[in-house]
Amino acid sequence: MKLTRAIAPVALVGALLLAGCSGGGSAKADADGTDCLASGKASSSVKVSGSVGDDLKLTSDTPVSTKKIERSVIKEGKGDVVEAGQSVLTSMTLFSGADGSVLQQLPANAITVDKGGLADWAYEGLRCATAGEQVALAAPYADVFGDQDPKETGLDNITADDSLVIVMEFGEISDAADAAAATGEPGTLEDSELLKKAEGKSVKAPAGFPTVKLADNGEPTITIPKGVDAPTKLSIATLIEGDGETVKPGDRVYVNYRGVIWSTGEEFDSSWSRGAPANFMTTGVIGGFQKALEGQKVGSQVISVVPAEDGGYGAAGLKQQGHKEDDVMVFVLDILGTVHADSAAE
CATH class of the missing domain: 3.10.50.40 (Chitinase A; domain 3)
Known part of the structure; x- marks a missing residue:
């Protein structure tokens, strides 16, 4: 699974994963006014312990199964919702919905909210982010990997009939130009x-x-x-x-x-x-x-x-x-x- 699309940096292809309950104070719509991806029974059931992207564990019951992508807030954040083109410091962990096993842990990385540059599931997970927020996505295998053979994903213990649980935690939100300057990257254009x-x-x-x-x-x-x-x-x-x-x-x-x-x-x-x-x-x-x-x-x-x-x-x-x-x-x-x-x- 990849976060970015086919032209993504080679180091990201097949490596970057994941994506994104809703309580009081969490964003109900993105910065453009479009409703956030809806919560559901599968995503709202997710409970975790530990640090996202490091040693996170799924502590709720399995299997987790869904026929469409759902997004729920586990922990509310503060401040304004991210805007398109801004950068979000994001940690992620991917679980098998079948048995809760960890498939991949990804430490914090600055990701630009760009509909054209992100896979659909990743964009849906990120576009309503607020700093400090922790969210869970529950998604069918096909919504993340398409028609790719599970044996070709590089991940163990996964089938095309499984659902996936993806937990994201958001840190600092900054203008892409500022984030780029901090990492020595070129700025951006409107x-x-x-x-x-x-x-x-x-x-x-x-x-x-x-x-x-x-x-x-x-x-x-x-x-x-x-x-x-x-x-x-x-x-x-x-x-x-x-x-x-x-x-x-x-x-x-x-x-x-x-x-x-x-x-x-x-x-x-x-x-x-x-x-x-x-x-x-x-x-x-x-x-x-x-x-x-x-x-x-x-x-x-x-x-x-x-x-x-x-x-x-x-x-x-x-x-x-x-x-x-x-x-x-x-x-x-x-x-x-x-x-x-x-x-x-x-």
Whole structure:
């Protein structure tokens, strides 16, 4: 299970987990006024002891079973609910709902509340957070792992019929820019500072590359060429040449992207489908993304064809994500904005 989506830093893929009863004083809605994820019988039954992310134990009765994600507050927090784009210091523990065994403990880590960059279950756990709050999520296996084979999750003692219990505890909430500066990371941009889509001079891709057709809003449709074998080496081409700032190593980059599998043409991930661009640092993602972005200008559109062992996740990583070990991924990326790495020191 992963907290972030397919373009997440390689170190997070298959490692970061978890997500998120409600008593007086707890948030009933997020900062945008949308109701928090509802509590239910399964999540409200959760009782724990110990420290979240360290030695937490499930002390309530098992099995815990649910057909939909539920979120309950175990311990109330104080202060304002987190806003989109802010960072929350978050500790997490994942339990098997079947027998209460600990599947993973994750110590405190600053996580940005970003609908486009988080898995759905994680976003639902975080978007109503308040400092000091402790919450429990109860979720069916499929809502966290999708159709991934339990044997490929890297976790023991789990089946696709189980429910999961995820306990989160929230610490300091800060503006993402402040959190980034504290860790030496580049700052962030507001939506109003981003391009809506790639814009610039169109460039014809080399022979053998997939073709890309754009909708009026810039969303790409990717068509794999018939009768052409997938490249065995990382292959990158510029489709639109922008004229904005140049992306440098370590920058935070904002992109809209779509990813398909070469052998089937099927989409496996897309920020377009989620309705919001993703952002990440170029040095924290797979090589197929990093090399496609660094040196490019804001406004550009780039296509990156990524074999597993040359810029990709590797055979084991693809298998863990539910793909074939030799699948080749095709990404089309619109570069909408960038924040230079040296801005963190300013």
